Amino acid sequence: MSDPQILRLFRLDAEGRSKAGAEDLRRLAGHFRANQRDMLGYQWSQDIHIPDHLGDFLGLHLDNIGDPMAASLTSLNTKFLEREVLRYFTHLWNAPPLATQDSDDDLSDPRSWGYVLSMGSTEGTLYALWNARDYLRGKPLHNPASPAAATPRKPLLFVSQEAHYSFAKAAQMVQLDMMGDIGNRDYPGQCPVGKDGTWPSSVPAGTTGGSDGLMDTAALAELVEFFAARGYAPVIVCNVGSTFKGALDDPRTIWKAIEPVLRRHDLLGDDHNRRGYWMHVDGALGAGYVPYLEMSEDEHQNLPLFDFRLPCVSSVVTSGHKWFGTPYPTGVYLTRNELRVAAPSKPGYVGSADTTIGGARDGLAPLLLWTALSGRPHDQQVATANRCVRLASYAHEQLTEQCPTAEAQRARNSLAIRFRRPADEVMNQFGLVGQKAPGPNGELREEAHLYVMPHVTEATINRFVRAISSPSAYPALATQEAL
Secondary structure (H helix, E strand, C coil), X not given: CCCHHHHXXXXXXXXXXXXXCHHHHHHHHHHHHHHHCCCCCCCCCCCCCCCHHHHHHCCCCCECCCCCCCCCCCCCCCHHHHHHHHHHHHHHCCCCCECCCCCCCCCCCXXXXXXXXXXXXXXXXXXXXXXXXXXXXXXXXXXXXXXXXXXXXXXXXXXXXXXXXXXXXXXXXCCCCEHHHHHHHHCCCCCCCCCCCCCCCCECECCHHHCCCCECHHHHHHHHHHHHCCCEEEEEEEEECCCCCCCECCHHHHHHHHHHHHHHCCCCCEXXXXXXXXXXXXXXXXXXXXXXXXXXXXXXXXXXXXCCCCCCCCEEEEECCCCCCCCCCCEEEEEEHHHCECCCCCCCCCCCCCCCCCCCCECHHHHHHHHHHHCCCHHHHHHHHHXXXXXXXXXXXXXXXHCHHHCCECCCCCCEEEXXXXXXXXXXXXXXXXXXXXXXXXXXXXEEEEECCCCCCHHHHHHHHHHHHCHHHCHHHHHHHHC
């Protein structure tokens, strides 16, 4: 929204008055809806269905303060729905059953714990790094009866160069050192990967120029080896649906690369000793749709195995507003109950341990996420996931055939297609975003991307292909070709 006249209507004066009325709000909503159909740039599903009766909840403040498994001191909460959402994801991600207060003391019965986020996946990432840091430092666990002895270690964060930008911020917030920072500070010129010993800020991506967006597992193993030999314990992040390229790291492949390193340095852990590592899966988008592709009868090659079937996976997060179509950011965080660090406090005011990032937590988010899940059973989710993957393949094919100038690329099983950044007119029409990224030859260039989310149709893709195939989309290149 950039129209100065409309923006002035919504300004508040010193006494809180505005010239905008109900009709202006309807026009504003119409403006957003007009742009909703062609929104291609972000991995936000616009396939949102809100039943009319949910409007009854908008006049209530619903607050899930405290631990999701504990009873609330207020009746205005949706914790029972929060637990239903969490149970759904324990099934979707092949996790142990959900922990209850009664099950906490039974160490022979593995359980899961988690909560519905009041923000997107970034909140779950922050929680994972916080817990990983304290777990590896040997802080007391949630269950004090755990026989796992703690050897205090120095946690160190390893993320791919394709990781979400929020990891740097989250690491600063929880004071968790990142690989590149420690390398540059304490071991300058000694990086075991690369040509001149210079430390990258993060783990390189795999193929030439990192164009596929997958973490270079061989480089990761060398880096973990270097730091493990110097007393560091790795916190490793796997991207299942990276932000710009939509690439799907395979934690199983990553584990095969680093397991021998962890074994050599006695970091694997066992029934009597804590693990000396933490593996977090940032599945903001991919952990939403990949499970349905796995359920499909269609053949999808090389799908990553990212969930709790892998004993090495410590935590998983996904967003509700990306694949599942909630109308504002939320998400789900799940971890293994036995890996949880004890909460800092148990305030009587709340009635339970303060186990989540937020004190007051959004009680509307579980309701909306429950509505999105219950309204789309697995067969519908599978059909939608298949359609989106096929449409992403179609979009890539059409761009390659109709507009070779764009030099389109797509990672395996990704819903994202990247291409040379077109003119601002095309960027604005389809809500595209861009950044510098390696092109097909590995050289950095200005790129943009589109995401085929559940609201995107073949007609939308065809409109986009026509727009980007126009000479005005790449005027400088069109001039060069004419010469």
